[in-house]
Amino acid sequence: MKSKLAVLFAGFALSLSVSAADAPATEFTIVIKNHRFEPAEVTVPAGKKVKLVVDNQDATPEEFESHDLKREKVIAGNTKATIAIGPLKAGSYDFVGEYNEDTAKGKIVAQ
Ligand SMILES: [Cu+2]
Numbered sequence: 001m002k003s004k005l006a007v008l009f010a011g012f013a014l015s016l017s018v019s020a021a022d023a024p025a026t027e028f029t030i031v032i033k034n035h036r037f038e039p040a041e042v043t044v045p046a047g048k049k050v051k052l053v054v055d056n057q058d059a060t061p062e063e064f065e066s067h068d069l070k071r072e073k074v075i076a077g078n079t080k081a082t083i084a085i086g087p088l089k090a091g092s093y094d095f096v097g098e099y100n101e102d103t104a105k106g107k108i109v110a111q
Pocket of ligand 1: 072
C-alpha cells in the first residue's frame with residue numbers, strides 16, 4: 001500500500017509541475033454587461049493556450065459564439081463560464097453574444 005501511495009503522490013506532483021509550467025498570464029476575463037462585452041477587444045499571446053473567463057453580469061443568458069474560434073457556449077445570467085482557446089496563430093478572431101448580436105460584439109487579437 002505504501003509504495004502505491006508513493007507512486008500516486010509522485011504522479012500528482014508531476015502533473016502539478018507540468019501545469020505550473022504553462023500557467024503564467026493565460027487567463028483573461030471578459031464581462032458581459034448590458035448585452036455588451038467589456039472589454040470588447042482582448043489581446044492574448046499567440047501560440048499559447050489561454051482561458052477566457054466570461055462573466056455574465058446580466059440577468060439574462062447569453063451565448064458566447066465564435067465561428068473564428070470554433071466555440072459556442074451558453075452562459076446563464078449571473079454566472080461565469082471558462083472557455084479554453086488556442087494556441088492561436090497571430091490574427092484577429094471575432095466573437096458575438098448570439099442572443100444580442102446587435103450590441104454584443106468583440107474580438108480576440110492574438111499577437
Ligand atoms: Cu450559437
